[in-house]
Amino acid sequence: MLISSDVSTLGRALHSDSPHLETKGIASFRSAVSTLNAHRARKDEITHDDFVAALTEEFGDAYPGHLEQHVVNEGDVALPKVWDGVKDLTSWEWQYGQTPEFTNRLDAELSIGRVTATLASRHALLTQFSLELARADEDAQDALNAISTALIGKRYEALGGAEADVPADVPPALAAEVLGWLRTSM
Incomplete structure (x- = not known):
């Protein structure tokens, strides 16, 4: 309503x-x-x-x-299936995890140059992800590849936990810039 x-x-x-x-x-x-x-x-x-x-x-x-x-708490519910249903309906998986499969492409001008993100998502989880730098810079592209790999399986848009999975050899400022861009663009 x-x-x-x-x-x-x-x-x-x-x-x-x-x-x-x-x-x-x-x-x-x-x-x-x-x-x-x-x-x-x-x-x-x-x-x-x-x-x-x-x-x-x-x-x-x-x-x-x-x-x-009255407010219902888990201890008030005699049938565990009922409380399981309540937990299910309030879960991230029920609310977002039924998102249809989709693909998207995002472009941005970052400090290292023009970057294109190409992704696929199913049930709001990233199933494919790649970051491509428009100009030739092997070190920067390697860092983008490492970030891309770290994002597979993450929740679309929020990218929860991505920072922890980005390899330590990726410059932290670059990782923060890329993840910040993605979170505001997805």
Whole structure:
């Protein structure tokens, strides 16, 4: 439910501006969206808490005697399968790990020159990754190759733990520059 979201930001978040992104996912159908607050006759805005309270009240009216509010902890759940389901639905794998396979190419002008990243990702994990330097510099290209190898298997966009897997012989400033660029471009 969109209560007071910035729909222009939402639109940008749902649309990739990467011209080289190719996905095997199902194409989206665009549809106009709006927020609850955009249709308010009064000037005061609905908050998340207002929405939850109104929904709870309506549910209570529709199903009298069936509404109790409490926080559920693992020890409160008699069936382990139920708690396993809760953990599953809140896991990174469930939220992001079902991302369709895609490829992308990113270009940037870095301190060592023009660099192109070519990648493939499946279930939001990098399955293929290469960094190519446009000019001939064997040492710089070797460092980029080492970074590329370190990124295979990492989570797309966040690249969690990448710094620890970059070999020690890669100049730290170059690794930081490349990983910073990738995190803001992916």
